[in-house]
Amino acid sequence: MPNRIMAHMVAFYPDRESSIKIAGALIDGGCSYLEIQFPFSDPTADGTYIQKACSRALQEGFKVNPGFRLISKIRKLTDIPIFIMGYANTVCFHGVKKFLDECVCSGAQGIIIPDLPFDYDEGIFSMGEKAGLNVIHVIAPSIHDERLRMILSRGPEYVYAVLRKGITGSYTTIGDENIRFLKKVGAYRVKILSGFGISTKKQVNVLSAYVHASVVGTAFIKEIMQNRGKSPYKIIIKKMHALL
């Protein structure tokens, strides 16, 4: 299977204009999906790099409505699917229906809200379906088989499979346990988007046999943080080429 990448980025990181350039670089570099995170003050599922990126983005003036305008702008650059990732509070504070409608208006294909699982979802799954939006379940290797069945037997187009315990960031060595999990998920007809700790081509190569796309996030933010002062476009393009 080809190496597909779902590239993760934080809206307004390191600032609004640069985040548009980064999106352009990810697209030009050949990513198949864009996952754009709406920063939240208390990102409990994220490691230090994404935490820092989120607080910087908030300092740079990220707000939800300008965030949607950013999505519309990036939408014009590409035809690949764009997913908005965020935390429950952002969605609920703005009103679930309103948030979902604005996702659709901005041209996003879907949303990923890890802390709204299907049984505490504030209605996003049913409302999202009505709005024509892919609301993507996030699953983890420790999930009980029964819960996995409940999620996947509904026939979602995509599922986001976190590769390991913990939070975003640190390197994941892909071993038998991850592969067993991905095979179990792959038994259902669903496009698996999978990540957490993916930063090298080697990992992407291994994963490609089992997933629809590998998710890469922290690795890009790390590149930007470690190369301050350089053009984010060039840095990201280079990283994308190194991954594919």
Add this chain to the structure above:
Amino acid sequence: MQRLYNDFFGSFGGRYVAEILRPPLDELERVWLEAMKSDDFQKELDTQLTEFAGRPTPLMFAENATKALKGAKIYIKLEGLANTGAHKINNVLGQALLAKRMGKQRIIAETGAGQHGFATAAVCAKLGFECKVYMGEIDMKRQRPNVFWMELFGAEVEPVKGGSSTLKDAVNEALRDWASSFETTHYLLGSALGPSPYPDMAREFQSVVGREVESEINRRNLDVETLIACVGGGSNAIGFFYPFLDETTPRLIGVEAGGTGNSPGEHASRMSGSGKPGIVHGYKSLFLLDDDGQVGSTHSISAGLDYPGIGPQLAYLGQTKRIEFTKISDREALDALQFFAKNEGIIFALESAHAGAEAIKLAKSLSPEKSIIVNMSGRGDKDLFILAGNLDKDKWHSFLEKEVKENAK
């Protein structure tokens, strides 16, 4: 009849966590509900509460304070006399025994004032758990004595630098730790908040406070007008109010941190109009949020009340009006602390002093046949540096300088 496991209280509560944290929370719910029905568990918990925590704690008639204020009789539940200095030990012992039942070897906790961390570290030393406590950098500075005690018990105290470097950020870090460690580790959350079953569980483990108060009320035949407790996350309040939640009397008053003013960032009072519905730290409740839904900054002189959210059951009982909420400023809390020290020979923790200050206000307006009971959730030993720095600055600073000089030799 109150239910053991509610999950939701009206629209508040829930288990809003990523899938990764579902297995440990599902396990915790199951093991806790089993334990509540187990005689062995209850017996072991009772023994620990008596022998280690020093229960029951006294209910003291504050005779001098009552005379000075010329109003209702003031009684004080001296919860701060429990071992480790606050009500936190009740919840810690309960959860630590559950951790043992679940076969966990390691316990993590967040702490603000350090009282929950202190209790957790002590219980871990006693029951043989490895222990790590997350504490905001600002809180470590202002509650330094508790940091020392935790380390003395063998706990690792991890400074948390992100966000506002206070309690909310310590919760974030504990949740992050737990997402990778839950197979061996129990997250011993310290208040009546967080994803279910924590709010239900903390209430049940803290209800011993209210049950002791109720039996003293009956034994002494008190005509109780009002119960008053401070509210950070809400664990001392919900435990103290517990036997009366389904009744219409007495009045129940929860006191929040009024800080230094009404503007955002100057206080931590969520129930006096500033709190907005949100989902943070795995539960739905009222939070201090900015106009775009980001968690707002808070301030209180007391680290334990300096938190942007409130336990879901308290938020709900505020909506139904069973619990009334008020706020007390930093200054009023300091004054109340001195008032009870001078008149009664007791030192309130700064958190609890908020409840004490409300009692002072209220007592004056009530007749002498009535009684009010204040929960002194903790004692103020931990606040030595804040108190001395505020109340006796020059003497204290020259003492500290001399100490440093002499020890540098």
